[in-house]
Amino acid sequence: MYQRKSSFIDRFAALSSSAFQLLALIGIALVLGSAPAAANPKYAGIVVDAKTGKTLYAHDADELRYPASLTKMMTLYLVFEALERGSIKLNTRIKFSANAAKEPPTKLGVGAGRSVTVEQVILGLVTKSANDASTAIAEHLGGSESKFAAMMTAKARSLGMSRTTFRNAHGLPNSAQTTTARDMATLGIALREHFPRQYKYFSTRSFTFGKSRFGNHNRLLGVVRGVDGIKTGYTRASGFNLVSSVIDRDRSIVAVVMGGRTGASRNEQMKDLIARYLPKASTRGRGNLIARGAVANTAVAAIESLELPKVGPVPTQRHETNQRLAMAYAAPTPEPVVGRAALVNSLIAQKVAIPIPAPAVVPPMPVETAANEAVDPVTTASTTSMSGWVIQIGAMPDRNAAVELLARAQDAGGRALSGAEPFTMAYAKNNEQLYRARFGGFDGQSAATRACKTLKKKGYACWATAN
Numbered sequence: 001m002y003q004r005k006s007s008f009i010d011r012f013a014a015l016s017s018s019a020f021q022l023l024a025l026i027g028i029a030l031v032l033g034s035a036p037a038a039a040n041p042k043y044a045g046i047v048v049d050a051k052t053g054k055t056l057y058a059h060d061a062d063e064l065r066y067p068a069s070l071t072k073m074m075t076l077y078l079v080f081e082a083l084e085r086g087s088i089k090l091n092t093r094i095k096f097s098a099n100a101a102k103e104p105p106t107k108l109g110v111g112a113g114r115s116v117t118v119e120q121v122i123l124g125l126v127t128k129s130a131n132d133a134s135t136a137i138a139e140h141l142g143g144s145e146s147k148f149a150a151m152m153t154a155k156a157r158s159l160g161m162s163r164t165t166f167r168n169a170h171g172l173p174n175s176a177q178t179t180t181a182r183d184m185a186t187l188g189i190a191l192r193e194h195f196p197r198q199y200k201y202f203s204t205r206s207f208t209f210g211k212s213r214f215g216n217h218n219r220l221l222g223v224v225r226g227v228d229g230i231k232t233g234y235t236r237a238s239g240f241n242l243v244s245s246v247i248d249r250d251r252s253i254v255a256v257v258m259g260g261r262t263g264a265s266r267n268e269q270m271k272d273l274i275a276r277y278l279p280k281a282s283t284r285g286r287g288n289l290i291a292r293g294a295v296a297n298t299a300v301a302a303i304e305s306l307e308l309p310k311v312g313p314v315p316t317q318r319h320e321t322n323q324r325l326a327m328a329y330a331a332p333t334p335e336p337v338v339g340r341a342a343l344v345n346s347l348i349a350q351k352v353a354i355p356i357p358a359p360a361v362v363p364p365m366p367v368e369t370a371a372n373e374a375v376d377p378v379t380t381a382s383t384t385s386m387s388g389w390v391i392q393i394g395a396m397p398d399r400n401a402a403v404e405l406l407a408r409a410q411d412a413g414g415r416a417l418s419g420a421e422p423f424t425m426a427y428a429k430n431n432e433q434l435y436r437a438r439f440g441g442f443d444g445q446s447a448a449t450r451a452c453k454t455l456k457k458k459g460y461a462c463w464a465t466a467n
Contacts, residue, residue: 040239040259040260040261041259042065042238042239042258042259043059043060043239043257043258043259043260044059044060044061044063044065044180044181044256044257044258044259045057045058045059045060045061045181045255045256045257045258045269045273046058046059046061046181046182046185046255046256047185047253047254047255047256047273047274047277048182048185048189048253048254048255049252049253049280049281049282049285050189050192050245050247050252050253050254050281050285050289051251051252051281051282051283051284051285052282052285052289053285053289054282055182056253056277056280056281057255057273057276057277058181058182060181061180061181061182061185061256062163062180062181062182063180063181064163064178064179064180065178065179065180065181065238065241065258065259066171066173066177066178066179066235066237066238067164067171067177067178067179067184067233067238067241068171068233068234068235068238068241069129069170069171069231069232069233069234069241070171070179070184070231070232070233070241070243071134071152071166071168071169071170071171071177071233072125072126072129072134072169072170072171072231072233073184073187073188073191073230073231073243074152074155074156074166074187075125075134075137075138075148075152075169075170076122076125076126076191076198076201077155077187077190077191077194077195078141078148078151078152078155079118079121079122079137079141080191080194080195080198081155081194081195082141083118083198084195087141088118088140088141089118090117090118090119090122091117091118091119092117092118093115093116093117094115094116094117094118094121094133094136094137094140095113095114095115095136095140096110096111096112096113096114096115096116096132096136097112097135097136097139098112099135099139099145100112100132100133100135100136100139101132102132103131103132103134103135103170103172104131104172105131106128106129106130106131107128107130107131107132107133108120108124108128108130108132108133108209109132110132110133110136116133116136118137120133120209121133121136121137122198122201123201123204123207123209124207124209124214126201126202126204126207126216126229126231127204127205127206127207127214127215127216127217128207128209128214128217129217129231129232129233131170131172134168134169134170134171135168135169135170137169138168138169145168145169146167148169149166149167149168149169152166152169153165153166156183156187159186159187159190159290160186160290161179161183161186161187162183163178163179163180163182163183164178164179164180164183164187165177165178165179171233171235172235173235173236173237181256181257181258182256184241184243184256184258185243185254185255185256186290187243188230188243188245188254188256189254189289189290190290191230192245192254192407193289193290193404194290196403196404196406196407196410196422197407197422199228199229199407200410200411202228202229202230202231202245203221203228203229203411204216205221205222217232218230218231218232218242218244219263219267220242220244220267220270220271224244224246224270224271224274225248226246226247226248226274226278227244227245227246227274228245228246228247228411229244229245230243230244230245230254231243232263234263238258238259239258239259239260239261239266240257240259240260240261240262240263240265240266241256241257241258241259241260241266242256242257242260242266242267242270243255243256244256244270244274246274246278247408247411247412248278249458249459250283250459251278251279251281251282251283252281252408253274253277253278253281255270255273255274255277257269257270257273388440388441388442388444388466389440389442389444389445389447389448389464389465389466390438390439390440390442390448390464390465390466391420391438391439391442391448391451391452391455391462391463391464391465392436392437392438392462392463392465393405393406393409393437393438393439393455393460393461393462394436394437394461395434395435395436395437396434396435396437397433397434397435398435399424399426399435401435402424402435402436402437403422403424403437405437406422406423406424406437406438406439407422409422409437409439409455409458409460410422410439412455412458412459412460413451413454413455413458414454416450416451416454416455417439417451417454417455419441420439420440420441420442420451421439421440421441422437422438422439423438423439423440424436424437424438425438439451442464445464445466448464449464451464452464
């Protein structure tokens with residue numbers, strides 16, 4: 001009896017020892033998985049809460065790295081800016097010079113003297129990461145690629161990207177073209193905030209050009225929930241880079257991975273960062289982190305006067321100083337007025353007479369009958385005229401906030417809003433004003449109601465109406 005008990009204890013101890021060893025191995029694997037820099041000195045990464053600007057994760061985020069094709073994010077920023085100014089249109093023809101045509105792959109393969117539209121350039125950059133298209137648009141907008149690169153660097157400084165220098169528009173190797181993971185996160189947030197209409201291009205899954213069909217190099221699109229772009233990049237010197245924007249209901253982050261050894265390992269690291277840090281992002285931040293449009297000259301001067309070192313890591317407090325300077329010139333964004341009940345209450349606060357159904361007695365109004373209701377019976381002034389069936393998702397006391405709400409909804413709406421046109425409508429009474437956030441361009445009532453149903457599944461309030 002004693003011997004059997006002793007044998008049992010020995011076996012239990014042996015099993016316990018094996019279990020302990022297994023747990024230890026798992027722990028070591030988890031530690032190594034969360035610290036890729038231990039095996040890869042090129043690695044740098046960051047995760048930023050896109051609503052508050054808080055850094056949720058950082059590893060060598062201020063160390064200089066080569067951007068590779070992440071460069072094209074800034075190229076596209078200046079393209080989108082030119083579209084907003086009206087200096088180019090989506091159908092403007094961009095001629096390819098001999099210099100552009102001879103750029104190495106990846107490329108569209110457009111011959112010297114031939115041309116494509118601005119929209120084809122945009123799609124070529126976000127999917128194929130076309131180097132020839134990058135050079136062609138740079139020469140069109142800047143007169144020469146070197147002048148355009150100077151414009152890119154100046155824009156980077158105005159956005160608070162204090163450690164980024166551009167020498168070309170495509171990201172092909174140039175030892176003087178450097179950036180940081182933090183600066184790339186800043187640029188990703190700026191693209192989302194400043195160009196909500198154009199930002200949708202980054203979620204393009206494929207692009208047909210001539211007889212060729214180019215898939216997006218960003219393999220996380222459609223695979224990781226909430227990912228809506230932005231850009232990949234690779235050169236031998238840089239390693240595999242990726243900037244990802246993620247919007248999942250009321251949380252939003254921008255994450256950057258630089259210096260991956262392979263595309264697959266880079267993608268796995270990005271997936272891990274998203275899974276770990278998206279749940280830690282704020283649900284209440286206001287966004288509006290990057291100063292809109294051109295930053296005031298005083299802000300640019302203040303940023304440049306910091307005399308940041310050209311090499312070596314940037315101390316954290318200097319980056320925070322830059323962020324505070326940028327935020328000082330960003331108008332505060334009010335909380336959104338979302339949902340029918342909230343909109344009614346907001347209108348009451350604006351002293352607009354409107355019948356209010358008692359929520360305890362009257363059930364929520366279906367989308368199909370909402371079209372017949374006078375949601376806000378006041379004279380309106382449209383910033384963009386839109387006829388036919390439209391949908392409304394809320395009203396805001398600030399137009400920029402209404403535009404941001406539309407951008408988030410369009411990302412969430414997917415195919416249901418792929419052909420919709422976001423716009424705002426201003427209306428006022430007694431010198432007080434709100435902006436309706438709406439989508440137009442629907443092919444009849446059924447298309448509008450389908451879009452509303454999709455948005456409601458994503459947590460947005462929505463109703464359709466004939467405009």
